[in-house]
Amino acid sequence: MKLLPNLPLLDRVQVLNTLRQHYITPTQQRVEIASLLLTQYQHLSADDILAQLNQRHPIVSKATVYNTLNLFVEKGLVQQVIVDPNKIFYDSNTNKHYHFYNVDTGCLSDIEDEQVTLTHLPHLPEKTQAIGVDIVIRIRNR
Amino acid sequence: MKLLPNLPLLDRVQVLNTLRQHYITPTQQRVEIASLLLTQYQHLSADDILAQLNQRHPIVSKATVYNTLNLFVEKGLVQQVIVDPNKIFYDSNTNKHYHFYNVDTGCLSDIEDEQVTLTHLPHLPEKTQAIGVDIVIRIRNR
């Protein structure tokens, strides 16, 4: 296992702190995966992450990518976005926001909270509580 | 292949007409699947449909259920609902509406259009057009 020579925008110390804040023991693989995701808000599948990290040298295995992403979700570091039956997207933007999903390109992009006004939410079913509201605007090329 | 002795609420003639209106050649299997879905608004996975139809006698094969559901989606008879990475739900309610998804029970239920007020939609990305807006309120048992 070789580390990438240089970390991106978010430096290693920041990534380490972020992981620790979420009670995630930082290992080299976890730092790499977190760095990729946290560099900027993006929507990557497990396979995207695997491909990007191993572009030069093998850095991380498929099993570890999946295990790590599940850990990150569990610890609230990233969110799953379910818009395509074939793959799960992992979203490092944990602010309240929504998504455009381009069915032609498979590209997912953010809609900021302020850009949508949602009023008049319905009553929840008995004995349930809301976890979150997902809004996906499906679009296609014109 | 044996047909079920009695069709549910929506009678066979209505189902046949509905299929024809959607330019779907009615076969015995398609009528069975459509009957199940169109009896009432419901959210079934391919596996649910397979299990329910074959409860007594083998009526339809797995391959045909999948092929038929894809055909129904293509022809606009039902809609896919993607909320769970493990399976696709097929929704026979084609009116404008939204969903509650109970992550504890895996149960999907409808929210009528009037119960949500959505204003102020964001600008679409360049050269794209909207296909639809999906809203899923994720809930859990309290």
Add this chain to the structure above:
DNA sequence: CTGCTTGCAAAGGCTTTGCAGAACA
């Protein structure tokens, strides 16, 4: 008859898991 449909079994794609070796504290 002729083309479309069905069903079986095999294949595919994404994700999870078992387990042995490696890393970490």
Add this chain to the structure above:
DNA sequence: TGTTCTGCAAAGCCTTTGCAAGCAG
């Protein structure tokens, strides 16, 4: 040194596909 983590390969799950037999018109 004990625990946790990693990685390989195998297994699992849902869905699709190839192809021969069956059905519809």
